[in-house]
Amino acid sequence: MNPISTSGDWNFELLERYDESIGKIAKGDFGLDIYPNQIEVISSEQMLDAYASTGMPIGYAHWSFGKEFVRHEQAYRSGQRGLAYELVINSNPCIAYLMEDNTMAMQALVIAHACYGHNSFFKSNYLFRQWTSPDAIVDYLVFARNYIVQCEERFGIERVELLLDACHSLSDYGVDRYQRPRPLSADAELARVREREAHAWSRYDDLWRTVPTRAAKKREERGSDFPEEPQENLLYFIEKHAPALEPWEREVVRIVRKLAQYFYPQGQTKLMNEGWATFWHHTLLNRLFDDGRVTAGFMLEFLHHHTNVVTQRGFDQSGYGGINPYALGFAMFRDIRQICESPTEEDCAWFPDIAGTDWRKVLDFAMRNYKDESFIAQFLSPRLIREYRLFAIADHDENDYFEVDSIHNDEGYRRVRQLLAAQYNRDHLLPDIQVTRYERGGDRSLVLRHRRHRNRPLNEESDRVMRYVARLWRFPVRLEVVDSDGDNVAVEEYRPA
């Protein structure tokens, strides 16, 4: 067959033809299940805008987004960093951005990577299915922005900004990890807000304030052991129970919480998601080349970008920034395919279930049912540990040195794999902080408990975060620190300013 195009320039007709060819292979030959694509061509300036709002097409105004924008702009203008080639939004239809400065080969790469790779991951991975509502996200963003604009008009930009600052600092703690959230719906949210307000207005009568109510009595009778079980979703607890928040403030807390929840799966599947998308752009474009649909020049350009993306520097090389999720993720998916197609003796010993089976089924199963932590624990092979020369270093408090814990040898494979998987565990990054007590009948104080993960203390900034919590709560907030065994280490009290 003839190549689709031979020059580096793109136009909309070519984009459509490439998309059609790639789509045919992706859906027909490899059975990828995707949302419809909405591919938008934007300028580099607009890409910077999109960056600043974490890729969201619409966002409310906040200074921190301005900061991000300036940071990216600075890096881009000074040439320290190029722009990412692509940005894709987990929505239905799946929105992907193409930058106008890209060459044709780049556009094709981005289409394969984002519109078929990421897209299918968003649609099928269990975390995304459980945690996000791609049908409703864009509507919800519109709702959120309008609501916050209204609040700014009614209560002043400064008050809203302070509230958002406080909420943002807790946005990692706005997720119930073990409970499926209700799906988003902008209409339902709006109806709920209106109803709540209308109800408050219609019921308002200043006289009631002076009448001693039964509720007040009941409150006194309530025991102090509330909540019954520790709550890990701090923002949810604040939204529902903060004693002195006004209704609109609760709504803003809710908006930040809902958006944080939307991003939760992204953080849990970074390596898998990027690995999956990289694997597919590599596979799809190679197939195009095999079919004679693209030229060798196209392939060279593509491979140049591809190798840049999947470069993994060693710990002692300059520019090392930890494990590259594109590189390891890509390597793992390819490795699984190899284990399926041409297993070695070692593979058969380590992966008896999948060695020699249909690689498409195994890959599809892995993509659907795992997150980074479990994916590595399950599928990282000794071959890759050797290839990457992974090694583990132990940093223990009682030693004044680091110790090499394990390396890529027979004794070390399982240990390295287990430690690397643990590195992708959420607890590794986020301290475990939960609400343990709310003195509803007493001084209305709130107690948060930080259970130290392997004796690791909190960072210095936590102090500021706690002051934010106190500001949201409006009553004293105590932070209890306990060690891994649950023994009390320290208590600190923060009072609202």
Added chain:
Amino acid sequence: MSTFIDRRLNDRRKSAVNRQRFVQRYKDHLRRAVSDIVAGRSIRDLERGGEVKIPVKDIAEPAFRHGVGGDREMVHPGNRTFSPGDRIARPEEDGGGQGRGNQAGSGDAVDSFVFTLSREEFMELFLDDLELPRLARTVLGDMRQAKNQPAGFTRSGSPRNLHVVRSLKASLARRIAAKQGARAALENGASARPRRGRVPFIDEVDLRYRHRIRVPQPVSQAVMFCLMDVSGSMGEEKKDLAKRFFALLYLFLTRKYEKVDLIFVRHTDDAAEVDEEEFFRGTHTGGTVVMSALQLMKEIIDARYSPSLWNIYAAQASDGDAFGADPEKSRGFLEKELLPLSRYYAYIDIPSGGFPASSPLWQAYQRISLPHFALKRVSSRADIYPVFRELFKREAGVRA
């Protein structure tokens, strides 16, 4: 299945509002940085905008994270020489304990956030909160300039102001009303035919004219006199300080007035009007007679800048090193002749190292107590901007 959309023509400055919020929030930081920049820059590119650095920790958004300490393991790629059990010295605590193995994080040590201010933002911050003293009087006081302004319509006027559409509207209304009366009469059985024919298409009462009135306008032009002592005792450094002050005042006035004229008067024992280049660069030596400059200024005002048409500002810089009767005479002349004509007069005293607390001219000028006369001491570059701010601080209760 895929839809392509060209968004390149959409709004490109979606984040502009966020950037603005950021500037608003860190105004204090930015203003401090701006004043540092001003202190170090030459006059000509004072206006250019520029890079501002803010400490990263001041703009960090806090979040709960693990701190330094406790037990942990880290997995890294690229092992070449390590075996299990090898010990590695713990690296110095740099960058909050992010020590990765024995690798020192290169490029991680970014401790300040660089922010580029546009020229507008720069000037905004630079002149923020500053206000022209007594500008209020300019607005309220005698305003000689007037501007024609449309003010509705009248029934009389000159033919050239005739408003055709309005006139025809009125005509139509009148005709409908007149015919209505005729129809009512018809229904009552009267013969209205001759009357109906007599409703004229256009009548004198239909005519409408555009009306214009003259609205007094505040004078929007200013002249700024720069008076500088260039006698032998004024060294290059002192002149530089004076220049900076003049430049600031000029920048400030150009923001407030549509048109600003600059008059440079330098004096030794004899005053001369010179151009900017000559004023700032020229070298000249001689004694000091302040009076000569003041007299020249008065002459220029009389000849070219009538106070009823111009807002007159003056800034005088000198080391105050005057002798004999000159300081007293100058004070008298200033107070009686010049100050009544001026909107604002600032005197900048740049004392010499050798001089005691106050110079003769300073002592004399100090006795003038008029609200639009100010005198300040400046002894180093860094003083200029604060002194300038102090002079032009927005007065409480005075509306711009």
